[in-house]
Structure formats: C-alpha cells, structure tokens
Amino acid sequence: MNVPPKNVNExxxxxxxxxxxxxxxxxxxxxGSMIGEQEIATMLxxxxxxxxxxxxxxxxxxxxxxxxxKGCRVSMIDSDLIREARFLRITVETALxxxxxxxxxEEDLRELEDNLELQEFYLSKDADKLLALxxxxxxxxxxxxxxxxxxxxxxxxxxxFDRVRSLSLHSxxxxxxxxxxxxxxxxxxxxxxxxARAAFQKHMARFELDWSIICNEYKQYISDGST
Amino acid sequence: MNVPPKNVNExxxxxxxxxxxxxxxxxxxxxGSMIGEQEIATMLxxxxxxxxxxxxxxxxxxxxxxxxxKGCRVSMIDSDLIREARFLRITVETALxxxxxxxxxEEDLRELEDNLELQEFYLSKDADKLLALxxxxxxxxxxxxxxxxxxxxxxxxxxxFDRVRSLSLHSxxxxxxxxxxxxxxxxxxxxxxxxARAAFQKHMARFELDWSIICNEYKQYISDGST
DNA sequence: TATTCAAAACTTGTATACTAGTCAAAAATA
DNA sequence: TATTTTTGACTAGTATACAAGTTTTGAATA
Numbered sequence: 126m127n128v129p130p131k132n133v134n135e136x137x138x139x140x141x142x143x144x145x146x147x148x149x150x151x152x153x154x155x156x157g158s159m160i161g162e163q164e165i166a167t168m169l170x171x172x173x174x175x176x177x178x179x180x181x182x183x184x185x186x187x188x189x190x191x192x193x194x195k196g197c198r199v200s201m202i203d204s205d206l207i208r209e210a211r212f213l214r215i216t217v218e219t220a221l222x223x224x225x226x227x228x229x230x231e232e233d234l235r236e237l238e239d240n241l242e243l244q245e246f247y248l249s250k251d252a253d254k255l256l257a258l259x260x261x262x263x264x265x266x267x268x269x270x271x272x273x274x275x276x277x278x279x280x281x282x283x284x285x286f287d288r289v290r291s292l293s294l295h296s297x298x299x300x301x302x303x304x305x306x307x308x309x310x311x312x313x314x315x316x317x318x319x320x321a322r323a324a325f326q327k328h329m330a331r332f333e334l335d336w337s338i339i340c341n342e343y344k345q346y347i348s349d350g351s352t
Numbered sequence: 353m354n355v356p357p358k359n360v361n362e363x364x365x366x367x368x369x370x371x372x373x374x375x376x377x378x379x380x381x382x383x384g385s386m387i388g389e390q391e392i393a394t395m396l397x398x399x400x401x402x403x404x405x406x407x408x409x410x411x412x413x414x415x416x417x418x419x420x421x422k423g424c425r426v427s428m429i430d431s432d433l434i435r436e437a438r439f440l441r442i443t444v445e446t447a448l449x450x451x452x453x454x455x456x457x458e459e460d461l462r463e464l465e466d467n468l469e470l471q472e473f474y475l476s477k478d479a480d481k482l483l484a485l486x487x488x489x490x491x492x493x494x495x496x497x498x499x500x501x502x503x504x505x506x507x508x509x510x511x512x513f514d515r516v517r518s519l520s521l522h523s524x525x526x527x528x529x530x531x532x533x534x535x536x537x538x539x540x541x542x543x544x545x546x547x548a549r550a551a552f553q554k555h556m557a558r559f560e561l562d563w564s565i566i567c568n569e570y571k572q573y574i575s576d577g578s579t
Numbered sequence: 580t581a582t583t584c585a586a587a588a589c590t591t592g593t594a595t596a597c598t599a600g601t602c603a604a605a606a607a608t609a
Numbered sequence: 610t611a612t613t614t615t616t617g618a619c620t621a622g623t624a625t626a627c628a629a630g631t632t633t634t635g636a637a638t639a
Contacts, residue, residue, distance in 0.1 A: 136592070138408075138592080162620085162621070171593085172595070173621090174592080174593055174594065174595090175594095178408060181365075181409075182408075185409070185504070187501060192601090192621085193363075193600075193601095193621060194599070194600040194619095195601060195602080195619095195621075196601095196620055196621075208498075209499055209502050212447070213444065213502050213505070216444055216447045217443055220439070272436055274433060274436045275436050275439065275440050275509070278413075278440070278506075278509055279505075364622075365622080388589090390590090398623085399623060399624045400624085400625090401624065401625090404591080418591075420591060420630080421589095421629070421631055422591075422630085422631060423589090423590055423591075424590090
C-alpha cells in the first residue's frame with residue numbers, strides 16, 4: 126500500500142479516506158482482499174477511530190463491504206455497480222455539457238483549454254497524469270454549472286468505474302480520450318448543446334467497448350455475479 | 353424532536369441517522385438551529401460515537417454543517433442546493449422512466465399500480481401518508497431499472513428538496529401529484545418512453561412553480577444567499 | 580463605565596478500552 | 610476415527626476519556 130504524507134488542514138479521517146480510496150482505485154489494494162481497521166490504522170499512524178469512519182464512508186458507495194464483527198472486504202469489480210456508475214455519470218454529465226454551453230464564461234473556457242493542452246502534451250507520455258487531467262476536465266464542467274455537490278455524489282459512485290477506467294487507460298492502446306475532450310470543448314465554445322451532447326456521449330461510449338478487454342485481462346478481479 | 357423506537361437489526365449509528373434525518377426533513381429540527389452530539393446522544397440514549405458518525409454522513413450532503421470544535425448546524429433552506437437536488441432527481445429519473453418502459457415486468461407494473469391506488473385513496477386525506485407513497489413510487493422506478501445505488505446517492509442529496517417538498521404538500525392546495533403519477537405509469541405500461549419522459553418532466557416542473565409560495569411562507573428558514 | 584484578558588465551559592476530534600459477535604482450531608466426547 | 614463442544618484469537622461496534630480548539634464569562638484594570 127502507498128502511503129503519501131498527510132496534508133495540512135486535513136483531519137485524520139479525511140487523510141485515511143484519501144489514502145484508502147487512492148489505493149483501492151489504483152488497485153494497490155486488490156479487489157476482494159480483506160483489510161482491517163487496525164492494520165490500516167497502524168500503517169497510517171492513526172488510531173482505529175478515523176480509519177473506521179473512512180471505512181464507513183467507503184461502504185456507502187459499496188466500494189468496500191463491512192461485514193460486522195468479521196472484517197472489511199474491498200469489493201470485487203462488479204459490472205452492475207460499474208453500470209450504475211456509468212449510467213449516473215453519462216446521464217448527469219450529458220445534461221451538464223448542454224447547460225455548460227450557455228453557462229461557461231470566458232474564464233471557464235480558458236481553464237478548459239489550458240487543461241486540454243496539458244492533456245495533449247502528456248498523451249502517450251504519462252498515463253497517470255492524463256487520468257488526473259481527465260478527472261479535472263470533468264470536474265470543471267460541474268464547476269461551471271454550479272453543481273459541485275452533484276460532483277461529490279457522482280464521484281463517490283464513480284470509484285467503481287474509476288478502478289476499471291485506470292485499467293482501460295493502461296490496457297487499451299488507441300486512446301481517443303483527448304480528441305473527445307477537444308470535440309466537447311469546441312461544442313461548448315460554439316454554444317451548441319446538441320453537438321456537446323453528441324460529443325460527450327461518443328466519449329463515454331468508449332468505455333462500453335472496453336469492457337470485454339478488461340474482462341479478459343483482469344478476470345481474477347471480476348465478481349462472479351458480473352455479466 | 354420526535355424519537356421513534358429503535359428497529360431490530362439496526363445499529364445505533366443507523367438508528368441515529370434515521371431519527372435525525374426524519375426530524376430535519378419534517379422541520380421538527382429547525383433549519384439554522386445548532387444541535388450538539390451530546391444533546392442528541394442523550395435524547396436517543398446512546399453515546400456520542402454513533403451520533404458523531406450519523407452527523408458525518410449528514411454533513412456529506414451538506415444537510416448539516418459541522419464546524420470543527422464549535423458545533424453542528426442544521427443547514428438553512430438553500431435554493432442552490434435544492435436546485436442541485438432537483439437537477440439530479442430530474443435528470444436521473446427522467447432517464448430512468450424511459451428505461452423503465454422496456455425493463456418493467458408485469459410484477460413491477462402491478463406494484464406501481466397498487467401504490468398508485470393507495471395514493472388515490474389517501475389523496476386529500478393523509479398528506480404524510482401520501483408523501484411516503486410518493487417516495488415509494490419513485491423508489492420503485494429505481495428498483496425496476498436496477499439502480500438502487502443511484503437511489504441511495506440521489507436520496508441523500510434529495511433531503512434538501514424533501515424539506516421543501518413537505519412544505520409544498522401542506523401549503524399548495526391543488527395537488528396534481530397523483531394524476532401525474534398516473535400519467536407516468538400509463539406511459540410505462542404503453543412502453544412509450546417519449547410519453548414517460550414528458551409526463552415525468554411535467555411532474556417535476558410543479559416544484560419549480562411552488563418555489564415562490566414556499567419562499568414567502570417560510571422566509572425565516574431561507575438562507576440569505578438564496579435567490 | 581468601558582476594555583482587556585484569563586479562565587472556565589463549552590464544542591468536536593481522536594485515542595483507548597471494552598463489548599459482543601465470528602471463526603477456526605483444539606479438545607472432549609461418542 | 611468422527612462428531613460435537615469449547616476455547617481463544619480475531620473482528621467491528623460502542624462507550625468513555627482525553628486533546629485541542631472556540632466561545633463565553635467575569636473579574637481586574639484603566
């Protein structure tokens with residue numbers, strides 16, 4: 126497990142949540158593995174309490190399953206939950222990119238442009254950096270539409286999807302993500318909601334296609350019930 | 353504050369969350385009021401720990417604001433957060449009713465029908481019962497589409513909206529909610545996604561119209577920043 | 580009287596101790 | 610040997626104790 130240092134102005138609970146989340150998404154903690162509160166607490170140099178609270182929050186999105194008096198299991202990759210996460214993201218963000226066409230100010234467009242240029246720079250250079258920029262791009266759209274609380278809720282569920290997305294970034298060669306983002310931003314700049322919607326849906330549709338590849342390559346992490 | 357008995361197979365934390373949530377939504381705990389962990393814990397006959405954990409979860413949806421080392425404040429009615437909650441519900445559930453047209457089985461339709469007949473029975477008789485049936489109706493649609501995790505996430509944010517919705521049920525006389533539901537169910541039965549979408553959006557649009565009434569009648573609960 | 584400042588009385592955050600439930604392996608029994 | 614029982618070593622859930630920060634209070638001072 127990867128244990129970065131604690132940020133300033135971060136409570137122990139937030140620190141625990143941040144570190145555990147990151148390790149689950151990056152697969153440094155393997156799907157299906159058992160993790161104990163005491164074990165994590167020791168690694169992070171904390172008591173059980175803040176770790177317990179972090180586990181509680183993670184269990185809300187079913188990214189971990191707390192088995193009372195038994196332990197805490199990191200959920201297997203579950204296609205039903207991924208489907209829900211994808212559904213939520215596609216549904217919400219499709220509506221957002223349409224709204225963004227009229228809400229985006231000059232400054233917002235500049236921020237999106239800056240982000241996208243960095244994406245183009247890091248393409249085929251640094252996959253992790255690209256993933257972070259991708260997340261930031263989507264987050265900016267929530268911000269433009271004043272929907273940051275929705276962002277938080279969608280993010281929580283999206284962890285199921287993010288675990289797979291990071292696999293997909295490493296396993297699928299021909300990445301069209303950046304050019305997709307370019308198409309979305311162009312549509313927003315032209316204030317064309319229909320084009321923005323179409324570009325966004327095309328973008329998100331790629332992750333549907335990747336599922337079979339992921340399924341083959343990482344079958345040891347896929348839960349039995351998944352179809 | 354209203355303190356119902358603890359259910360069996362319910363942890364103290366879940367009990368605390370259930371009771372506090374209900375009292376916030378029903379306005380038995382007034383928007384803007386300070387509530388202490390110890391105070392609630394004593395009322396519920398618990399220690400601070402499970403109450404603290406319940407507050408944490410409530411703070412995730414910003415229905416309460418935890419001010420470290422100071423206290424916990426029940427959020428004022430905030431039109432921005434209501435807007436977000438409405439946006440999320442409308443966006444997600446509009447997509448769901450379309451999907452429900454092809455996913456709903458005979459048994460699902462029967463459940464919706466039973467619920468709706470109860471709504472018609474209780475109309476203008478028992479507003480609280482009607483509200484509960486309304487919630488159940490919407491929940492059934494998530495269930496039909498296999499999106500219960502989304503339901504949980506949307507519900508959490510929806511608390512902002514629910515507080516206002518209960519006001520609206522008591523203050524607005526001419527309730528069209530039940531006939532709206534009838535129209536939605538008919539569209540699902542006919543497997544007509546376009547009609548279902550239209551009926552649902554008409555349904556949710558009513559709460560936009562109610563805002564001015566609510567604003568006038570309950571201005572002491574509305575936060576300053578709200579427009 | 581008005582102002583300053585310290586201490587007391589609060590708050591939540593966190594650590595620790597204890598409770599109760601689960602499981603597995605060892606021990607007792609047939 | 611096979612089966613049941615017991616016991617001990619784990620777990621998370623909860624209560625309690627303490628730490629650290631904020632606000633209030635009230636006495637001392639100008």
